[in-house]
Amino acid sequence: MGATTIDIRLLGPFQVRVGGSPVVLTSSRQRALLATLALAAGRLVSIDALARGVWGETPPAHIRGSLQTYVMRLRRLCGEDVVVTEPEGYRLVVDPSRVDALRFLRALDQAAATSDPAQRRALLTAALATWGGTPLEGVGSPALAAEWEPLLTERHLFAVEQRIDLDTGLVPDARLVAELTDLVAQHPLRESLWERLVRALARSGRRAEALARYAGLRALLADELGVEPGEDLRR
Template sequence: MIGVRQDAVHVRSVDGRLRVALLGPFEVRRAAAPVELGTNRLRTLLAILAMCAGETVTVADLVTAIWADDPPVSPRRSVQTYVARLRQELGTEAISTMPSGYRLEAEPDQVDALRFRRLLSEAARSRGSEAERRALEEALALWRGRPFEGIDSDVLHSRKALRLVELHLSAVERRIDLSLAEGRADELIADVQDLAAGHPHREPLWERLLLMLDRSGRRAEALMTYERLRRRLSIDLGIDPSPELRRIHATLLVGDPR
């Protein structure tokens, strides 16, 4: 993942508070000690509550996330049972019962996915400044893999994970733009190549990779990369590269220094 490596510092706090890491393998810490949640349903329950930390999640939403289209005979009672088990692991004060559901008593920054979104908002407010770069780097450093690894939930993987991945890619592309503007294109090439390989149809990412290669003195490699991408788009989707990709390719062919 692109960002400043911090060895998951966001889940190693010694302030005694609960920490939930969702941007990669699922991790939970309480007072800096790891908490092991043995069943998928417990992990799913905490992940759903954590994504709305400090806010009420309805029983209906919890049932959908945990059981999908196969709810138990008594869904409310079943949710109560799992909440009770989760309280045993996290402490009775960690989860509050509300009239319509349950609430995880945690600040957004105690959940890496929510901290990531806050940092992106901070970066957007600081656009064009050094503060923007710092916020982006801190946000990207929170990523350790695919969101919600170790949790089997269609709700998490089909909706929430896709949104987080989109935000992550947009943040990476913005950081690349800053590096290109500062003449530091070569710093991220290896990471961007790996990321682009995992998203072979995301053309804005490939556009930036071509520019980075060119500005790092690797124009021949940029041209070969474009050709591989062109073939991939044709085979997979039956389309040509975007107008912007074709424009970049044309400038590479004529040696345009821009």
């Protein structure tokens, strides 16, 4: 028999598939353990790092014994060969391409490395198709969320902005306006999204609406942060 194939979804609701079939981990500790191992994708994760991911700042008195118990249960659910014991910790036997968060980051790195706009657009589109919502939703690890959610969310938003820039002139401005309107509603203090929305409105002949949006942002920034819009928006 071949090695067990495991797929782990962390971009949105936590999901695990083993050999193509869904596996439900009812324990938040098990989910946190698997997510911590998955984000290292085949590399050793130390006992201390696993303890932080699983228990945060309140680990049990006997960390190694507790981890052994959770690893044993994880092997029963996902396959005996999925988790390898090392002298200093544990390692998940998984290809990084089968962890959606790592596949997402790799595609973004590939997009950044290419100088061809069409190829970059294709890579960004493929990466963004992986996104399923709030990272690590349902994992149950505040420590992992604090470390990974801001990074993944920022990379996602930056990728969306890059793809919108590459879409400009290729897709109707009305479609970009609709997308950007949703985005600024979700991220009202992100000026770079507002800038793209105002410019898309202006390009589509909706100058009055563009000015109204700018005025609304100016008031919002003054109320929330006590600042004026950046120079790029004021131009």
